[in-house]
Amino acid sequence: MSTATIPANFSELGLIPPLLARLTELEYQQPTPIQAQAIPSVLAGRDLIAGANTGSGKTATFALPLLQQLHAEKSSTSNSASKGNYVAGLILVPTRELAKQVADSIKSYAVHFNGAIKTVAVFGGVSANTQMLALRGGTDILVATPGRLLDLISSNAIKLDRVSTLVLDEADRMLSLGFTEELSELLALTPKKKQTLLFSATFPEQVKALTQELLNNPIEIQVQSSDTSTLVQRVFTVNKGQKTALLAFLIKQHQWRQALIFVNAKNSCEHLATKLSKRGITAEVFHGDKGQGARSRVLEEFKAGEIDVLIATDIAARGLDIEKLPVVINFDLPRSPADYMHRIGRSGRAGEVGLALSLIDYEDYHHFKIIEKKNKVRLEREQVEGFEVDEELNERLIADKPMAKPEGTGKKKRKNKTSVNADIWLRNS
Numbered sequence: 001m002s003t004a005t006i007p008a009n010f011s012e013l014g015l016i017p018p019l020l021a022r023l024t025e026l027e028y029q030q031p032t033p034i035q036a037q038a039i040p041s042v043l044a045g046r047d048l049i050a051g052a053n054t055g056s057g058k059t060a061t062f063a064l065p066l067l068q069q070l071h072a073e074k075s076s077t078s079n080s081a082s083k084g085n086y087v088a089g090l091i092l093v094p095t096r097e098l099a100k101q102v103a104d105s106i107k108s109y110a111v112h113f114n115g116a117i118k119t120v121a122v123f124g125g126v127s128a129n130t131q132m133l134a135l136r137g138g139t140d141i142l143v144a145t146p147g148r149l150l151d152l153i154s155s156n157a158i159k160l161d162r163v164s165t166l167v168l169d170e171a172d173r174m175l176s177l178g179f180t181e182e183l184s185e186l187l188a189l190t191p192k193k194k195q196t197l198l199f200s201a202t203f204p205e206q207v208k209a210l211t212q213e214l215l216n217n218p219i220e221i222q223v224q225s226s227d228t229s230t231l232v233q234r235v236f237t238v239n240k241g242q243k244t245a246l247l248a249f250l251i252k253q254h255q256w257r258q259a260l261i262f263v264n265a266k267n268s269c270e271h272l273a274t275k276l277s278k279r280g281i282t283a284e285v286f287h288g289d290k291g292q293g294a295r296s297r298v299l300e301e302f303k304a305g306e307i308d309v310l311i312a313t314d315i316a317a318r319g320l321d322i323e324k325l326p327v328v329i330n331f332d333l334p335r336s337p338a339d340y341m342h343r344i345g346r347s348g349r350a351g352e353v354g355l356a357l358s359l360i361d362y363e364d365y366h367h368f369k370i371i372e373k374k375n376k377v378r379l380e381r382e383q384v385e386g387f388e389v390d391e392e393l394n395e396r397l398i399a400d401k402p403m404a405k406p407e408g409t410g411k412k413k414r415k416n417k418t419s420v421n422a423d424i425w426l427r428n429s
């Protein structure tokens with residue numbers, strides 16, 4: 001589609017007044033690129049493959065047409081009594097946080113339908129009983145994580161044989177989290193004839209195979225992240241032993257509120273929080289070992305601005321919608337380039353200015369280059385005064401010639417931090 005044909009206003013997309021009124025209340029001034037390109041076709045019943053990150057406005061892209069279609073169906077059927085434990089619009093998501101968030105967005109978009117469209121979210125980690133109760137008599141829209149949905153199906157709490165629209169949100173994440181089998185089981189339970197919308201930030205082979213199997217003559221839309229936000233990416237080189245000190249310095253210097261810091265392991269969350277607290281910075285942690293109650297509480301407080309610094313594993317990298325998150329910091333680099341995109345997508349959302357900062361030391365250097373290459377960016381290596389890396393290393397980094405690893409910096413533990421070679425990296429620790 002050429003730019004000239006893309007509608008610039010929500011009113012041109014074919015949405016009905018109750019939805020348009022809600023978008024005005026939510027102060028959505030104009031459709032994001034994916035909304036402008038996809039909503040008219042989705043309303044017309046087409047299947048969709050969309051390459052889009054969170055922050056692009058993808059939730060509204062599927063939620064608004066889905067609500068409109070279901071509302072029209074319900075209004076035209078005089079006998080709207082539900083048959084058993086039906087679901088009409090099924091949205092599969094990889095995490096419980098995303099399930100709640102998507103359901104909340106849908107409920108918010110639907111306020112002017114005055115309760116005519118029922119939306120339920122189901123996910124693991126909490127008791128299934130309340131969810132079963134919520135599903136009594138069926139639901140128009142169900143937002144679900146795959147595992148819990150299968151459990152609920154096996155206890156006859158819900159059936160998928162009347163699904164008319166299926167949305168796979170963050171398909172790549174769902175597959176990378178190991179939901180492949182659950183997904184095939186669930187797909188087999190849905191009717192053959194349905195509208196399918198698939199959203200994925202990346203398209204590895206597994207996702208491509210899924211799209212071929214599932215989608216019927218879909219429209220394809222790829223949204224570049226640069227279209228969706230004004231996110232500034234920066235990278236600071238630092239000696240390994242000074243990372244925490246630099247982080248603490250930056251947090252204090254910039255007085256960041258709502259800084260989301262990523263590390264790679266659950267226990268690293270706790271370690272870093274302890275180290276920061278010794279430097280006078282209070283931080284909360286968010287990772288998979290925390291109970292659902294604690295995770296929800298921390299998230300609510302962080303969203304409300306009551307927590308300044310949140311240290312999280314990649315569990316927070318997908319889907320969490322925290323308005324106007326000013327800064328995301330990679331304290332540990334993510335394992336994959338795709339995860340990097342997901343992490344930085346937490347900031348600079350829907351046109352807001354955001355900062356994605358990565359702190360890299362010698363050991364991260366090559367990995368960061370791979371991340372840049374895959375994501376087609378090349379960032380200038382910066383240093384912070386007072387935290388400069390050793391001169392020799394710096395020269396190598398500038399010349400793009402990392403020096404051979406000093407003995408002992410590999411997997412084997414260093415016996416003695418003051419050993420001559422290791423000292424190059426640890427001088428400032």
Ligand code: AMP
Pocket residue numbers: 027028029030031032035053054055056057058059060321323349350
């Ligand atoms: P999503 O990519 O669906 O997670 O949406 C990211 C954020 O952008 C959410 O906070 C939405 O409420 C917001 N949003 C979505 N569409 C628009 C729009 N057209 N204008 C302004 N904000 C939007």
